[in-house]
Amino acid sequence: MRHERRIIEAFKSNGIQRVLLINDGYDVPALQYETLRTLIDYFESTSGRDTCIAASLTSDQIDSASEAALDSALEYDPLNDAVAVLYRKFVDTREKKFDPGGHCEILKGATLNVLQPIDLLLKKCGKDLDIYYAGLND
Numbered sequence: 001m002r003h004e005r006r007i008i009e010a011f012k013s014n015g016i017q018r019v020l021l022i023n024d025g026y027d028v029p030a031l032q033y034e035t036l037r038t039l040i041d042y043f044e045s046t047s048g049r050d051t052c053i054a055a056s057l058t059s060d061q062i063d064s065a066s067e068a069a070l071d072s073a074l075e076y077d078p079l080n081d082a083v084a085v086l087y088r089k090f091v092d093t094r095e096k097k098f099d100p101g102g103h104c105e106i107l108k109g110a111t112l113n114v115l116q117p118i119d120l121l122l123k124k125c126g127k128d129l130d131i132y133y134a135g136l137n138d
Contacts, residue, residue: 004121011125018130019122025111027135028087029104031074038101039069039083051097055089057082091133 031039042048043066052062065082073079090098091112099105122131 042100
């Protein structure tokens with residue numbers, strides 16, 4: 001706890017405004033054919049659509065992602081973009097509603113659990129501190 005206070009004070013006294021965390025845990029998990037049915041159901045359900053909108057996706061983006069999932073178009077940008085938005089929201093909140101079928105938790109949960117204390121500490125360093133996340137693929 002003493003170290004935590006020292007770190008927080010160091011951030012504040014040095015005027016640090018931005019932090020970039022880089023780890024492969026922040027890379028969006030690759031889509032797999034086995035997860036498409038879950039994504040289709042998610043994009044077409046009322047709760048899934050509402051969650052997508054809460055994650056800042058538009059209705060058009062959701063429709064495009066759903067069509068791509070129906071066509072099994074794993075490489076289609078609108079599908080990958082929608083999944084990336086949901087994953088970023090999942091990383092930020094760790095709320096299961098942003099992880100259709102639990103796919104992200106299965107593939108990235110252990111790594112995100114290790115990174116979470118760092119993230120929580122940084123969030124205590126000031127409301128004006130901008131925290132950015134990048135995967136190794138970014």
